[in-house]
Amino acid sequence: MLNQLSPLDLAFQALADPTRRAMVERLTRSPASVGDLARPFSMSLPAVLQHLSVLEGSGLVASEKIGRVRMCRIEPAALSLVEQWINARRIEWGRRLDRLGAYLEELKAKGDSDGSNE
Amino acid sequence: MLNQLSPLDLAFQALADPTRRAMVERLTRSPASVGDLARPFSMSLPAVLQHLSVLEGSGLVASEKIGRVRMCRIEPAALSLVEQWINARRIEWGRRLDRLGAYLEELKAKGDSDGSNE
DNA sequence: ATGATACTAAAGTAAATGCTTAACCAATTA
């Protein structure tokens, strides 16, 4: 089961929910208040607050209360953590294709030198 | 509530679990059997199978049974879906910084031309 | 044929998730 969650876990979990992803998309354009964030959704304000707290817990979003309105903004560092994980997979995948390519080249060279078909 | 899940939802949800992410990492290096995938984890085989089925459902992994062993491989298209979402956010974020920068430049130009301090 | 191997299916469970409603409080505004 999931006990000590890494920052990467928290980020991926936060982004797994479409509502939260939409909130991140919104905040990527500009900072917004809790009410602003809630407006597009057909759910209660407390529900939105809970999503927001997941986002804050993951480090993807930060917020600050000014007067009676809480302004929220994205925190790009957490997003780039996710980005790095994906990139690492792509790089490894590329390396694999390279190895496979080299192997196929080797096979081909061998095949060209003897009389086997294909 | 979550009803019709988009491919992106499925991919993010699949990657939200550390066990499944580890399985993806393993498969990025080379294809592996169910048993291979299970070995590093201290959980039952059925549990691993369930994780695998989530990964397959998300399109991140494909598998094929040969004899009595099921070989699994990653399916990079689904990963690149996630990558694209992240990139889109980074681009939007960049655009925002550009706008902010332009605004600050404008302020600065104005500030340089009049007598205000700073 | 017998047993071992590799996986699969089914059912059950504790905990987490994504909501809700019903208060509540603290800044504005009238």
Add this chain to the structure above:
DNA sequence: TAATTGGTTAAGCATTTACTTTAGTATCAT
């Protein structure tokens, strides 16, 4: 000062998630 606005807290609930154990079913080796 009283009402409104914007947010917050707490409690409760249905569903989903991440497992477990138990009991299979096909292969493959001997």
